[in-house]
Amino acid sequence: MPFRRKSKADKAKQAVAEQVTDRTDDLVAALDAAKEALARASAAAGRKGAELGAELGKQASEAADKLMPERARQRRREAARKRNRRILAGAGVLTLLGVAASRLAGSKGKAEQGQPWQAGEPSGGWVAESGSDAGPAPSAEVTQLHGNGAGADAARTPPAN
Numbered sequence: 684m685p686f687r688r689k690s691k692a693d694k695a696k697q698a699v700a701e702q703v704t705d706r707t708d709d710l711v712a713a714l715d716a717a718k719e720a721l722a723r724a725s726a727a728a729g730r731k732g733a734e735l736g737a738e739l740g741k742q743a744s745e746a747a748d749k750l751m752p753e754r755a756r757q758r759r760r761e762a763a764r765k766r767n768r769r770i771l772a773g774a775g776v777l778t779l780l781g782v783a784a785s786r787l788a789g790s791k792g793k794a795e796q797g798q799p800w801q802a803g804e805p806s807g808g809w810v811a812e813s814g815s816d817a818g819p820a821p822s823a824e825v826t827q828l829h830g831n832g833a834g835a836d837a838a839r840t841p842p843a844n
Contacts, residue, residue: 748755 748758
């Protein structure tokens with residue numbers, strides 16, 4: 684049996700097997716597509732159900748508030764307290780950050796900051812001005828200026844000596 688010719692029956696079996704394989708592949712692809720569609724539909728239904736549940740809960744809460752106004756006031760007060768606590772905590776944190784930043788930014792030495800005192804002086808660094816005369820120097824002249832301030836004016840030039 685070195686060479687066996689395929690009979691018509693063998694050829695028919697092979698053709699049927701190929702058709703079955705092709706159909707099986709098509710069915711598997713269709714099944715996968717159906718699974719995906721079901722998953723999407725289920726997720727959408729879950730979201731819609733959650734939205735409807737939240738809406739129903741809100742309506743039930745509003746109805747209860749109408750029946751029990753004191754409960755509604757208490758709930759609003761508690762929400763306001765929580766909100767105020769959060770705002771206060773945030774302001775405290777911002778204040779602490781500002782203080783820390785100013786401390787870090789202001790860490791230069793006193794001499795570098797341009798302060799008029801010196802760190803090692805016993806009098807605090809302030810130096811009294813030494814001058815016996817409290818008025819202007821005796822050789823200073825005061826010139827009265829007249830005019831409206833526009834252009835060169837003869838009244839603005841100091842008198843010649």
